[in-house]
Amino acid sequence: MILFVHRKDLRVTDMPAFAYIARTGLPSLHLFILDPAILNAERARAHSGLRFLGLLARLQSLYRHHGQTLNLVCGTPEEIVPQIALVHEATEVVFHRDNTPYARHRDTSIHETLHRLGIPLTTISDQPLADPEELHRYAGRQSPYKVFTPFYRKWSEFVHTYFQPPVTTRLADLRTLVLDESIRQRYAPPYSLERFRGDVRLEAPEERLERFIADKLPDYAQRRDSYADDATSGLSGYINSGSLSVRTVCGKLLGEPDFEPWRRQLAWRDFYLYQSVFDPLFFEYEHYYDLSGLGDRHFEAWRKGRTGIPIVDAAMTQLNETGSMPNRLRMVTAMFLTKNLLAPFTLGEQTFRMMLTDADNVLNRGGWLWSASLGYDAAPYFRIMNPVTQSETWDPSGEYIRRWLPGQRGLSDRDVHRPLPHAVVDLKASRARAIEVYKRLIAEA
Ligand code: FAD
Numbered sequence: 001m002i003l004f005v006h007r008k009d010l011r012v013t014d015m016p017a018f019a020y021i022a023r024t025g026l027p028s029l030h031l032f033i034l035d036p037a038i039l040n041a042e043r044a045r046a047h048s049g050l051r052f053l054g055l056l057a058r059l060q061s062l063y064r065h066h067g068q069t070l071n072l073v074c075g076t077p078e079e080i081v082p083q084i085a086l087v088h089e090a091t092e093v094v095f096h097r098d099n100t101p102y103a104r105h106r107d108t109s110i111h112e113t114l115h116r117l118g119i120p121l122t123t124i125s126d127q128p129l130a131d132p133e134e135l136h137r138y139a140g141r142q143s144p145y146k147v148f149t150p151f152y153r154k155w156s157e158f159v160h161t162y163f164q165p166p167v168t169t170r171l172a173d174l175r176t177l178v179l180d181e182s183i184r185q186r187y188a189p190p191y192s193l194e195r196f197r198g199d200v201r202l203e204a205p206e207e208r209l210e211r212f213i214a215d216k217l218p219d220y221a222q223r224r225d226s227y228a229d230d231a232t233s234g235l236s237g238y239i240n241s242g243s244l245s246v247r248t249v250c251g252k253l254l255g256e257p258d259f260e261p262w263r264r265q266l267a268w269r270d271f272y273l274y275q276s277v278f279d280p281l282f283f284e285y286e287h288y289y290d291l292s293g294l295g296d297r298h299f300e301a302w303r304k305g306r307t308g309i310p311i312v313d314a315a316m317t318q319l320n321e322t323g324s325m326p327n328r329l330r331m332v333t334a335m336f337l338t339k340n341l342l343a344p345f346t347l348g349e350q351t352f353r354m355m356l357t358d359a360d361n362v363l364n365r366g367g368w369l370w371s372a373s374l375g376y377d378a379a380p381y382f383r384i385m386n387p388v389t390q391s392e393t394w395d396p397s398g399e400y401i402r403r404w405l406p407g408q409r410g411l412s413d414r415d416v417h418r419p420l421p422h423a424v425v426d427l428k429a430s431r432a433r434a435i436e437v438y439k440r441l442i443a444e445a
Contacts, residue, residue: 001177002028003090005081007098009126009242010059011205012066014166016124017094018174027175029088030063032056033081034074034189037102047323048359053196055241060193062202066171071179073187077106080187082113087180090119096126096242099276100361101283128270129246130158132277135270138162144278146376151274152267159250166248205244208235213252221261227326228400233262234324237358239269272366275376283365285374289445291344293437298341298424302333303351308423310416311391312336314404321404323357332390334371339384339434340425345372373438381438384431391417 002021009015021028043049063070073080085093093114098107111121125131136144138158145151201207212233216223223231238244250266253259275282301307305316315329325333330352337348349368353359369375391401398416402409408416419427 001088001090002026003081003085003088003093004028004030005077005093005095006030006032006059006070007095007103007242008240009096009245010055011243011245012059012062012171014245014248015169015171016126016167017096018171019167019169020094020122020124022169022173024092026091027177028094029071029084029090029177029179030069031071031073031080031084031179032059033077034072035077036074037076043354046354047357048354050196050198051237051323051357052241053193054198054200055238055243057193057197058200058202058204058243061197063171063176065202068171068174068176069178070176071184072189072193073179073184074189075187078109078113081110082117082119084179084183085114085119086117087183088177092120092122094122094124097123098127099132099273102361126242127246128273129163129250129266130155130270130274132270132274134158134162135274136278145271145274146279148268148271148377151271152264155267155270156263160254163250163254164247166245166251205235205238206248208233208238209244209249209252217259217262220259224261225328225394227328228395228397228403230326232326236360236363240358240360240363268366269363271377272362275366276362279376282369282375285369286344286346289374289441291346291441294342294344296343296347299337299343299347301424302337302341302343302348307336307341307425308420309336309387309427310398310401310405310408310418310420311387311395314401314408317404319352319355323355325356328390328394330367331371332385332387334368335379335385336387338368338372339438340387340427340430342430342434342437345369345374373442381442382435384434386427386431388417388419388427 002024004017004021039049039052044053060070060072081093107123114121125134135155135158139145139154145154212235216231216233220231223229235244235249239246239249246266250263253263281288298307302312302316305313305320307313311329312333315325315333319325334345334348337343338345345368349364352364353361356364366375370378373379373381391398395401397413398408401416
């Protein structure tokens with residue numbers, strides 16, 4: 001039998017691992033491990049954890065719906081995987097690849113133990129459209145891509161040539177097994193998933209994709225930054241958790257030249273996944289650049305949405321209340337924290353990781369490095385977004401600010417964007433200070 005472990009692939013369609021298992025003709029035991037190192041109590045209460053658990057509950061329902069079993073356990077994967085493999089006499093362990101440092105460390109350890117036990121481990125690429133290693137080989141370069149545009153050119157060529165249509169193997173084609181009772185009891189999760197199910201319906205990801213393509217995609221390029229209009233797909237949470245495969249998404253769009261601007265955003269996702277493999281500092285910048293001189297004086301005001309800069313406070317209020325924030329406002333709030341407030345980017349990164357329903361360690365880090373002018377192809381340190389100008393440009397009537405900050409509702413379209421008298425910093429002076437500090441920081445690294 002084959003032991004298959006679900007991770008960021010909370011779905012049952014377009015599963016490359018299912019196709020692999022079906023080819024062996026063997027039965028398989030499917031597992032999801034609630035790892036307390038990832039889903040600790042604090043995260044399980046925050047937007048990011050709640051959304052993930054909701055999508056996991058949906059996965060469990062999908063298994064039931066297809067008359068199959070998803071075995072749910074709680075504990076340390078390094079301990080659980082080899083143990084179950086031994087007890088069930090697995091001939092092979094299979095999972096989809098994950099490249100965050102934690103995942104790499106965990107999977108290396110699992111691999112070593114399985115190797116000692118003589119059980120092979122097969123890992124399959126699933127998260128990106130273009131697997132970073134394969135794209136790198138295809139490009140035939142000595143050094144990795146550091147700039148997005150040439151990366152994007154090669155990426156487009158690669159995806160166009162090698163795009164694998166979604167896998168057709170169905171869960172119903174497999175013979176899933178039930179976990180040994182004593183192991184199930186030993187690693188029983190402390191809670192049932194049902195209460196996290198919320199309003200996530202079984203068809204939710206596919207329906208959202210279809211609705212986006214029909215209603216919003218044709219105008220995406222013109223409207224994506226008009227954040228008051230909610231003109232983007234809202235699919236990131238589904239894509240990051242693997243509830244919707246990125247191949248299913250892309251399969252709908254290939255050959256449609258009008259959809260290029262949206263595909264380009266999916267390429268940014270792959271660019272950061274590529275960096276997480278090829279930029280040796282991607283998860284290390286905070287150790288390499290001396291951020292110790294930067295303080296956290298106004299960090300709490302930023303986190304709670306009380307800086308006195310309306311667009312920043314509105315965006316942080318939306319984040320705190322709903323777990324969402326449009327892309328442009330992620331850039332605006334991140335630049336404001338790292339530049340105007342001169343706080344280390346890691347503070348903001350940590351807040352987003354906890355609060356965003358689509359929190360993803362690679363994309364979140366990519367976004368924060370970009371905003372803090374660190375990492376491959378980041379914003380130049382002297383180009384700092386002015387939150388007031390951004391607000392006036394992308395939402396002239398201030399509709400978004402009024403939606404999230406009731407206190408601003410009575411103001412004119414002009415005044416609604418203006419900093420309040422008690423704003424924690426002066427935008428002009430703090431910008432000049434940030435340019436000085438970042439110039440030094442980058443020169444000294
Ligand atoms: P759409 O505009 O519909 O785009 C389609 C898809 O392309 C998205 O679902 C996403 O998978 C990808 N994408 C879009 N924009 C970006 C981008 N700038 N970088 C990489 N991929 C992109 N995205 C996350 O999914 N998780 C995060 O934790 C995250 N943290 C971020 C932190 C900061 C500071 C910044 C500036 C950006 C962050 N992003 C993150 C990227 C981006 O903001 C979101 O992907 C986007 O807002 C999701 O909305 P959507 O699905 O409607 O996107």
